[in-house]
Structure formats: structure tokens, C-alpha cells
Amino acid sequence: MYSSATTPTPTASRTALRPPTAATGRPGPRQVPPASRPVAPRGTEGRAADARVPVGRTALGLRTPEAVPPAGHRLPLARQADGQVLRTRRPGQPLGPERIDPAALQTPSVRAALGSIARICPAFTPRQVLREGSRHILVAGTIGRAPVVAKCLAPQAVRSEYFEQLVADFHHEVAVYRAFVRHRPPVRLPRLVAADHDRCVLVMERIPGRPAARERHPVNAPTPGEVRALLGAVRTLNLWRPPSDVFQPRLDYQLEIARYHSVGQLTDRDAGDLRGLLHGLGNTPLQLCHGDALLSNMLLAPSGPVLVDWEQAGWYLPGYDLAVLWGVLSGDTAARRQISQLAQSGGTMARDAFLVNLVLVLMREIRLYDVPGAGEEQRIMIRRLYDDAALARRAVRAAVGTR
Numbered sequence: 001m002y003s004s005a006t007t008p009t010p011t012a013s014r015t016a017l018r019p020p021t022a023a024t025g026r027p028g029p030r031q032v033p034p035a036s037r038p039v040a041p042r043g044t045e046g047r048a049a050d051a052r053v054p055v056g057r058t059a060l061g062l063r064t065p066e067a068v069p070p071a072g073h074r075l076p077l078a079r080q081a082d083g084q085v086l087r088t089r090r091p092g093q094p095l096g097p098e099r100i101d102p103a104a105l106q107t108p109s110v111r112a113a114l115g116s117i118a119r120i121c122p123a124f125t126p127r128q129v130l131r132e133g134s135r136h137i138l139v140a141g142t143i144g145r146a147p148v149v150a151k152c153l154a155p156q157a158v159r160s161e162y163f164e165q166l167v168a169d170f171h172h173e174v175a176v177y178r179a180f181v182r183h184r185p186p187v188r189l190p191r192l193v194a195a196d197h198d199r200c201v202l203v204m205e206r207i208p209g210r211p212a213a214r215e216r217h218p219v220n221a222p223t224p225g226e227v228r229a230l231l232g233a234v235r236t237l238n239l240w241r242p243p244s245d246v247f248q249p250r251l252d253y254q255l256e257i258a259r260y261h262s263v264g265q266l267t268d269r270d271a272g273d274l275r276g277l278l279h280g281l282g283n284t285p286l287q288l289c290h291g292d293a294l295l296s297n298m299l300l301a302p303s304g305p306v307l308v309d310w311e312q313a314g315w316y317l318p319g320y321d322l323a324v325l326w327g328v329l330s331g332d333t334a335a336r337r338q339i340s341q342l343a344q345s346g347g348t349m350a351r352d353a354f355l356v357n358l359v360l361v362l363m364r365e366i367r368l369y370d371v372p373g374a375g376e377e378q379r380i381m382i383r384r385l386y387d388d389a390a391l392a393r394r395a396v397r398a399a400v401g402t403r
Contacts (some may be wrong), residue, residue, distance in 0.1 A: 006368075007072050090216055104129040107138075113137045113152040117202045120194045124150065124203070124294040128149060135166055138150050140206060150191055153200035170200045173311040176202065183242045188306045209301030216294060217381060221332040232300055233305040234321045238287050250314030253278055253356065262361045270393055274359060275402045277352045284349050286315035293321035294328060319343050319354030323361045330384055348402075 045239050073133035104110065107127055125141045130138040130149065135157050139150045157166050177192040212222050212230060222230065254275070262273040290297070291312025299306040322339050329335045343354035362385060370382045 010123050035269075053309065074350055086241070090165075091250065100285055104132070106333065107132065109155050110139065111135060111149070112155050113201075115140060115201045116152055116196065117150045117203065119199065120196045120201060121150070121203050123149075124148070126150075135287075146193075147206040148203055149190070150205045151202045151204075161364050167200060169311045170202070171197060172313075174202055176310040176313045177202065179242075179246050183246055185237060185242070186240050187237045188301065189310070190306070190308060207299060207301050207306050209299035212300055212305075213295035213299045216296060217328055217330075218295065219331070222295070222300070224334060226300060227329075227332070227335045227338070229300075229326070229336075230295070230305050233298070233307060233340060233343065234290065234293055234325070237307065238289060238318070238321060240288055242288060247288060248312045249286060249316070250289075250312055251316055251360075253317065253360070256360050256363075260360070265363050265366065266359075269385075270359070270396070273393075273396045275357055276400050277356050277396065280351060281317060281353055281356070284318065284353060287318040287320070289313070289316040289320040291316065291320070293324045295325075317353040317357055318346060320357045320361075321359035323354055326358060327361045327365055327388065330388060352399055355392065355399055358392045359389070359396060363393055 059400045063389065072145050105114070108133060110129055113333075114126055117126075117139065121143060124141050125143070126139050126141040128140040130140050132138075135154055137152045137154050139152075141148055141150065151294075153166060153170055157163055160166065166311060174195045174197055177195065181192055187206070190207055193203040193205060195202050210227065213220075221227070257266065257274050260266045261268075266274070290307055290310065291314060292309060293307075297307065297309040299308060322343050326339045326343075328335055329339070344351040366382070367391060369378060369385060374382060
């Protein structure tokens with residue numbers, strides 16, 4: 001939330017409270033109504049030793065009857081998020097109170113946002129505009145001596161064709177933070193300070209730390225120790241079992257498969273294989289997921305990882321957050337191997353659920369990036385995404401063959 005919010009692009013066929021089917025506003029050159037949520041490759045180019053696939057496993061690290069050749073490893077594309085970060089800190093620089101930036105605080109959009117913030121937090125003192133995007137505005141400030149961050153719906157969003165969905169997602173995030181006040185999760189997240197449901201204003205504590213990445217598909221991966229810590233936080237959240245009525249399912253899997261099939265991203269066989277796996281997962285308990293587990297939505301704080309930007313939190317098939325991380329960590333084969341091992345540690349059902357999630361996540365990323373007018377770097381990323389998608393399809397077919 002602090003550096004790269006991942007607000008999705010709504011889909012016309014969804015209800016007001018249904019999450020959008022693609023994470024938009026961050027990377028692509030334009031907004032594209034997508035299909036699933038659902039959302040970071042990073043690191044260096046693939047190492048030859050890591051790219052070898054052991055007999056009896058796919059490059060996903062999942063056990064299958066036949067070995068599947070690995071996808072090509074290419075340098076991922078670093079892309080900016082929807083809202084530009086107006087002030088950043090050098091690595092290792094303490095967070096501390098920032099210098100007030102009068103120019104950034106005087107733009108019409110920010111002044112309108114500050115007016116809304118003042119209605120619920122009269123003591124809020126703005127200090128820095130963290131991001132001024134087309135969907136959200138983030139302003140860092142203080143209440144007394146306590147550092148806080150205020151998140152508001154941008155005035156430009158009112159004129160967006162997706163305004164109703166953006167409002168629904170904002171309301172959902174407010175509801176999630178309020179639910180976390182009553183049912184504290186076992187992971188670190190910002191504490192709710194105040195919220196205005198009608199004006200779409202959310203004020204929460206500001207936790208010192210740096211984003212694990214500032215781009216959706218970053219070039220440089222976190223260190224192995226940081227990756228382990230982030231995966232540990234995600235898994236801790238996924239294994240938490242709050243009361244079933246606190247959160248709602250956030251993804252209609254049959255609808256997503258039908259949508260990608262209708263636009264030609266999934267073949268008849270692909271759709272049939274995914275539906276076959278879904279049928280076998282009918283009695284599998286859903287899992288609480290962040291829903292947008294991008295590295296840009298995770299802070300590396302002195303006390304450990306902090307998860308932010310909870311607009312898509314809810315019940316998913318097991319392994320959804322792992323699938324998002326696998327999809328964006330294309331440059332880190334070691335991290336992908338860890339994710340694959342976690343995905344299959346729960347048995348065959350957990351593996352199959354992870355594969356269904358992975359295919360839908362990769363379809364969404366392709367829909368985001370494969371657009372007219374892409375530059376050379378983006379075309380490299382598109383080819384990499386297609387390679388990953390082909391690999392995931394083969395893994396799904398192998399999984400269906402073991403049924």
C-alpha cells in the first residue's frame with residue numbers, strides 16, 4: 001500500500017462487491033478489464049544449474065509421471081506502479097519524519113483528499129505525498145507524535161468507468177481492517193486508526209520499513225533470507241482459521257475459466273482439465289489469502305514482514321497467494337522451488353489447487369501485459385509469461401493424468 005497499491009480493474013459481469021478479475025493500475029501501459037485477481041518475477045537471469053529439471057518432476061517442482069522441460073529464463077521487466085512515488089529513501093536511510101513538501105500537498109487532488117481526511121482525523125498533520133495516482137492517494141503524516149498513512153480514493157476515480165468497483169473494493173478493505181480489530185491475524189499489518197466508509201478514507205499506522213519491491217515484476221529479487229521470511233508470513237496467514245463468516249469468497253473459479261476460454265487464452269482442453277481439477281477439489285476447505293500477495297504489498301520492517309493493501313483478502317482455493325508469488329518471481333528459481341515445495345506439502349489436493357490458481361494468475365498477467373504498442377522490454381516479459389503459462393498447462397495435464 002505504501003509504495004505500489006494494487007487496485008484491480010473491475011469487470012462488468014461482476015457484482016458490486018465482487019473483486020475485479022485483474023490487478024490493474026500498476027504495471028500495464030493501459031487499463032484492461034481482466035479476468036482474475038488475484039497478484040512478481042524477480043531476481044537475475046535463470047542459472048543453468050537451477051534450470052535443470054529432475055526426472056519425475058516438472059520445472060514447477062511438482063511430482064508428475066513425466067518430466068516437463070523448463071521454460072526459458074529471461075530477464076523480467078521492471079515496471080512502475082500506477083502512482084509514482086514522489087519521495088523515496090535511500091537504502092538504509094531511517095524512516096523518521098519526512099520534510100513537509102508544500103508543492104505536492106497543494107495540488108487540487110491532494111487538497112481534496114486532505115479535506116476528507118480532516119473530517120475524521122482533525123489532528124492529522126500531512127507531511128509527505130507518498131503516491132498520487134488515478135485511483136488512490138497516499139499521504140504520510142502524523143497524529144500527535146504517531147506516524148500514520150492516509151489512503152483516499154482519488155477524485156479522478158469518480159470519473160472512471162470502474163468507479164463503482166473501486167468504491168466496492170475500498171469498502172471491502174475498510175471492512176477487512178475492522179474485522180482484524182476483532183480477530184487479530186497472526187501476521188504483522190498496520191493498525192487501523194480511523195475510517196470513513198462513505199468518503200472512502202482509511203487512516204492506519206505507518207510502520208517503518210521498505211517495500212520488498214517497488215514494481216510488480218521487479219528485476220532484483222530480495223535476498224534468500226528475505227524471501228524465506230516473506231513466504232513464512234504468507235503461509236502463517238494462509239494457515240490461520242478465523243470464523244468462517246468474517247470473510248467471503250473472492251473468486252468465482254468457474255467464471256474465470258469460462259472468461260479466459262471465451263477470449264481464446266485457454267483451449268478447450270485447458271478449460272476441461274481445469275474444470276476436472278476443480279471438480280476433484282469440491283470438498284477442499286478454502287484458505288484465507290491476502291489475495292494480492294505482490295512483493296510491493298509487503299514491507300520488510302525491523303520486526304519482520306508486514307502485509308499491506310488488503311483489498312482482495314478473502315477465501316480462495318489453497319495456494320492462491322503462493323501462485324501469485326510464483327508468477328512474479330520468475331527470475332528467482334530458488335524461490336520458485338521453495339514455493340513449489342510449500343504448494344505440494346499439503347498433499348495432492350493442495351498441489352492441484354495451486355495449479356488451478358497458477359494458471360488463472362498467469363492468464364491474468366498475460367492479459368495485463370500483452371497489449372498493442374508494447375516496447376521491447378515488455379515483449380520480453382510477454383514471452384516469458386507465455387513460457388510460464390505453457391509450463392503450468394503441462395503441469396495441469398500431468399496432474400489430471402494422475403487422477
